[in-house]
Amino acid sequence: MSSDSLSIDIRLIRIGDAHVVRREGLMCGSISEVESDIRAFIASKHERVLLVRSSEKPIALVKLFVRDRHNYSASFEYILVNEIVNDTDLLTRIMDEVLHYCFIDVGLHKVSTLLTPKNIFWEPLLVSANFSQEAILKDEVKENDRFVDAGLFSLLSPNYLGRNVCFVPFQRGILAVYGSQEFVTKTTFYHYGDKVEDEYTRAIADYKELLDESGCFFPRGSEVYGIDHQSEIDNLPKELGVAYTQLREYFSKHIERFDVKVDISKSTEFQRLVWNEIKSIPYGATRSYEDIALSIMNGDRNIAKKLTRAVGSACSENPIPVIIPCHRVIGKDGKLVGFSGGVDFKDFLLQLEAFPMTIL
Incomplete structure (x- = not known):
């Protein structure tokens, strides 16, 4: 089945999702630890975790960090199941849903994300969605026991193509x-x-x-x-x-x-x-x-x-x-x-x- 024929939905994570997100490798630890983490996400004033499903199967988590109390600006990062990393069409649809949530449902003015060697595959998708690179941050993230540079990409609501x-x-x-x-x-x-x-x-x-x-x-x-x-x-x-x-x-x-x-x-x-x-x-x-x-x-x-x-x-x-x-x-x-x-x-x-x- 092609990714174009799969339905995509996105919503805030719930306690009842603990078993499926753990099973799909989206969160680690025991069930009680995963449930505890989800409770912390739900209680947080500055962090939201979105569950992305394709035909009701969890395929990604999106962590949204709201940087100000007025909900004007936020950064996000993706956690994906391994089998969709190379599915450009599906990744594009996931990003479309996330941006719609950020700009339309929440009413954010600006969203940003970091790209590192580990997730550089997102770059052409971000560019096609009208993101621009604001900076290269030196030794910003630790990957594989090494500090690596990260590209800061952002998109403003006035440039949102959705x-x-x-x-x-x-x-x-x-x-x-x-x-x-x-x-x-x-x-x-x-x-x-x-x-x-x-x-x-x-x-x-x-x-x-x-x-x-x-x-x-x-x-x-x-x-x-x-x-x-x-x-x-x-x-x-x-x-x-x-x-x-x-x-x-x-x-x-x-x-x-x-x-x-x-x-x-x-x-x-x-x-x-x-x-x-x-x-x-x-x-x-x-x-x-x-x-x-x-x-x-x-x-x-x-x-x-x-x-x-x-x-x-x-x-x-x-x-x-x-x-x-x-x-x-x-x-x-x-x-x-x-x-x-x-x-x-x-x-x-x-x-x-x-x-x-x-x-x-």
Whole structure:
């Protein structure tokens, strides 16, 4: 069976794992000693031990050392069963799970690890995951009765390729776009000068030097927005990079349609019906909420009238405005209502699509 077909899961170690981790050689000593060590791990404020399983079989332990009480920075090391040391695909998947736990589940800002002659096989995997080498530490670790140098490799949350945020400046503000290698999950509008309240978004925007000392976006036209776009794309998850490129082209009036994979799996069936119908509205056109209800109800006007408010709610709950163009849905009387980003942004997007020249 190939490693690609094996399921991988990761969780904190438990007392009940003592027998299996000892049997697989992941921890040494008697059962009582292993149980005692696990109890110490569980009680520790600064050390966490993760059990990695493949098809329910333990294949690795990951020791995570949290260096500060705010959970911003941590180092980690792996203990592997011998038979997977040369399985690059499986090691990559293990590392992906560990990084997801660190950055998404725990909310760390920085993770680091040491490479020595004993575990140097991790180096190409770390590099491909966007880690950078910070230093070579002289005689840092003792291996085989000798002190050896260790390479210190680290990865910051803003450079994590599993999930990230990019920022697309345009004529009226900034669109924050969230996504992963596979999907775009959310877009959020900000005005120039807005304070970024969300901690995760603020940390990444600050790393990209888009915020002033008070945590607000710099004014329109500031030189911080003249970034190297290719460099930005290179440090984004694949599908997020696609979205970044296409949104820049959209705001510059170079494209009218998006070819971006979105994740709306947490929505209801009705919301998905509404959003899919909205995606069919042509660039520069508008539909009323009742028009959308009429389409998804196959022309039944009586039912459509009853669903108009529900359609409006689905539009306001759209997590990915612009890419799912709910700005093209307006009131029956032509009024601009019900846009999560704010009516001013809705008005701008409609004008952008209505006129042949770029709006300044």
